[in-house]
Amino acid sequence: MSLLEVEDLAVHFGGVKAVDGVSFSVEPGEVFAIIGPNGAGKSTIFNLISRIYDPTRGAIRFDGQDLTVLKSHDIATLGIARTFQNIELFDHSTVLDNLLMGRHTHRTTNFVQDILFLPRVRREERAHRHKVEEVIEFLELEAYREKMIAGLPYGVRKVVEIGRALALSPRLILLDEPASGLSVEETQDVAFWIEDMRRDMGLTVLMVEHDMSLVTGVCDRVLAVANGKPLAMGTPAEVQAHPDVQAAYLGTGAAA
C-alpha cells in the first residue's frame, strides 16, 4: 500500500487555481520529487498536506488515514515532518532547543508534571536529548549546538531545519527546496543525507526541488507540475525527456 496518496487534489484562491487535479502516490521507502517552474503550485501541495490550506476538492491519505479532516498540528503526530522554503526556525533559541522542539510529539508529560519537574520529566528529557544528539551527529551540527539561530549562516540554518524535522522521528519527511541557496558542496551533503535517510533510517522522502542534479541524483520518481496541473510522472530521466516538461521550462509551445 502506498504511504501517501494524493487524489485529484485542487485548491482555488479566488479565481486562481493554484493546484488543479494533482494525483500521485508515494511508496514506503521512496524518494519522490515534485518539480516545476516557479509558481507551479509545488509548495502549495506541501501546504495542503500539512493542512495550512484547506483543499477545494480531492483527498490526501497517509497510511490510509484521511488528512483533510485533521488540524494542522495533528499532522506531525502521524509521523509527517516538514521543512519550509524560506526557513521557519525559532530564531531566538539555540540549535539544541530547536531540535528539542522537534521532539514535541513524543512528550507524554503534562504541564503540571513539567512545572514540578518530576523524575519522569527528566527521564524523558534524557531520551529526547539522546535522539537529538543522534541527529546532531548525523548532520554534523556539533559545532553549532549551543549557538542561537539568529546568528547562524544560511546554509547551517537550512541544515538545522532538516535536523528539526528528523528529530521528530518521522515516517515521511517533506523537504521544501532543501538545496535552494546552498553551494555545490552543501548540495552534495544534502544528497548524501537524503540517501542515508532512506537507507539507514527507513524514511520516505517527498521533496520539492529546482536543482535537477539533486533530483536526478537521489530521486526514484518525479512528478512535474506547471500552473497547478500535473504534466508528467516517472523516473527523473523520463520526466526530463517529456516534451510537455521541456515546453513548460523553456517556455516554447505554451499550448502544452
Next chain:
Amino acid sequence: MELLQLVIGGLANGCIYGLVALGFVLIYKASEGVNFAQGDMMMLGAFVALGFGNADQLGLPFGLAVILAMAVMFCVGWGVERLVVRQIFGQPQFALVILTIALGFVFRFVAGSIWGYTPLVLETPFAGRNLRAGGIVIGLADLVAIGATLGLTGALWLFFSHTRIGLAAQAASQNQMAAYIVGVPVMRINSLIWGLSGAVATVAGVLYATRGAIDPNIGLLGIKAFAAAVIGGMGSLPGALLGGLIIGVVEPIAGRYAPGELAQMSPYIIMLVVLVLRPGGLFSQMQMKKV
C-alpha cells in the same frame, strides 16, 4: 426627540474619538506601529491652542491660534519620530507600545507643569451657541465638530490615495524593506506621518475643548479612541471614523438606558465582540503569511 438629540451629541463625540483614532491609523498605516501617546498628543494640542488663543495667555485670534497649534504639534510629532521613535527602528512592535506609553506620561507632565492640573476652558467663538430646529437643540460646537471631522477625513483619504507621498507611505506600510529598495524615503515619510498625526490630534483636541474643560488627564480618552480604531480595523481611515462614530453614539444611549458602569464598558465590549468575530476589525487587512 430625546433619542435624536442623544444621537447628535453622540455623533459629535464620536467625531472626536474618530479623529484621535485617525491619528492611530495614520501611524499604523505608515509604520505598523501604534502610538499609545495619541490621546496625550490630543491633550497637548488642545493646551497649545489654549496657550495661543485664550485672552489671559497670548490672546491670538481663535483661527490663528488653532493653525499655530497645529503647526507646533506637527513639529512635536515630527520631532518625536526623529529623536525617539527612529532609534528603535527594527525592534518589535512591543517596544514602541511601551515607548509611546512612556511618552504619554512625559506629555502629561509637560502640560501639567505649564498649565497646571485644574481644568481650563478654551475660549472659542462658538461656545455655548445653539441652533434650534423643530424642537431639538443642537450645539454649534457639535456641528463644527462633525463638519471639521468630515473635511479632515476626506482630505486625508485624498492624500493617501492620490498623492505621491501618500502612496509611498502606503507602500512603506506594506513592506518597509521593499519600499526602501524602490526608492521610497521610508524614514522621511515616517517623520512626516508622525507630524501629520500630531496635527490631526490637535484638531481633535480643539474640538474636544470646544465641548468642555480640559485638564492634562483627558488624554486617557485615547484608550476609547483606540477601541474605535480597532473596531474599524486599524489600517482603514474610514474605518477609524466609523468606529469612533459607533462608540460615540452607543455610549450616551447606553448611559441613558443602562447603569453608568455599563455605559463606561460599552466601547470595550463592542470592541471585544468585533475582535472575536473579525480579529482584524471591520475593515480587516489581515492576510495569510506565505510559507
Next chain:
Amino acid sequence: MRVVFKTSYDRDIDLHKDGIHRARIAVLLAVMAALPFLVGTYYLAEATNTLIWALAGMGLMVAVGHTGQVSLGHAAFLAIGAYTDSALMEAGLPFVVSFPLAGLATGLFGALIAVPAVRMSGIYLAIATLAVFVIVEEMVILLEPVTGGVGGIMAPSISILGISFDRYGALQNFYWLVLTIVALVTWGYANLMRSPTGRSFLAVRDSEVSARALGINVTRTKALAFGLSSGVTGLAGALMGHYIGFFNYELFSIFISINLLLVVTIGGLGFIPGAFLGAILITGVPQLIAILRDGLNASIGLDLSTIPGLDTMIFSLILIGFIIFEPTGLYGRWLKIRAWVELFPLARRDMFRRQKSYLKTERMK
C-alpha cells in the same frame, strides 16, 4: 572565562550549570531568609513589596517574554486575585486554601479570555487585554457586595496553624511567607522553561506555522501560557491585597499594568532574574526620589514635592532610555558586562552591537 565540561545530558537538563552557580543561589536564598534580622521594619516591608512585584513580574513575563503575548491588562488579574482571596477568606476558608484557589480562579479566567484572544496577534491582543482591564475595573465597582465597590475592603488577617502571618502584627512571618511563595514559584518557572512545555511557549512565540508543523497546538499553548501568566499574577494580587491591607479598585489601576510592563522590560524580557531586577528598580526608585527630594529640600531649599507627577515622569524617562539604549534590560546589560570581564582584554565593541533590521509586516500571519 569559566568553561563547563559537560559529561552527561543531565548537565544540560539541571537547573544549575555547575556547583558554583548552585552555591550562589543558596547564599542568595540564605541572605534573603535572614533579612528580618538584618534590617528594620521599614525596609523589611519594602523588601516584601519588592518580592510581590517580582512575583507579578514573573507572571507577566510568561506571557510577554516567553510567548510573545503583550498584555496591557494584567492589573485586572491582580485585582481578581486579590478580591477572590479576600472573598474566600471572608467566607471562612483558611489562607492555605483560599490563596491557591485565588490563583487558580485567576488562571482559569485568564485562559478563558485567552481562547478568543489567541486569534489576535501583536497589537490587537494588547488592546483586547486593555479592554478586558477596563471591563474588570468596572465590574469591581458593580459587584459591591463582594468588592466593597468604590469604598473598598479590608484584607483579612492571615493565620496558618494558629501562627499569625499578619502584615502589620507579624511582618517577619509575612515576609517569610511571601519569600517562600516567591521561591516556589521561581523554582516552578525555571522548571517550566527547561521542560517541553516551556519550549512549546518559545516555539509559539517565534514561529506559529512551524510550531504547528511540529505538532504543537498553538491555541492550547497560548491559552495555557496566558492562563499560567494570569494565575501567577493573581497570586501576586492576593499577596498585594494583604500587603496593602485596605484596598479598593484604585489599587489596580492602569498604571499598575504599565508598571508591570516596566518591570519586565527594564529587568530584561525573557529572563527570570529580570523580573527581580525590574521589581527592585520599580520599588526602589520612588524611595530614591524621596531621599533625593528631602536632600534637595534641606540643602538648597528646592521643594520638588510641589511638582506633581515627577515620579511618573522619571519612571517614563528611565523606561524610554532603556528601550532605546538597552532593550535587553538590566539583565541583558549584566550579561554583557560579565562577558566583557570574562573575555578581558579580548572583548570588542562590535561583539555586542545590535543588528538592525527592517520591520516585517505583522498583517501577515
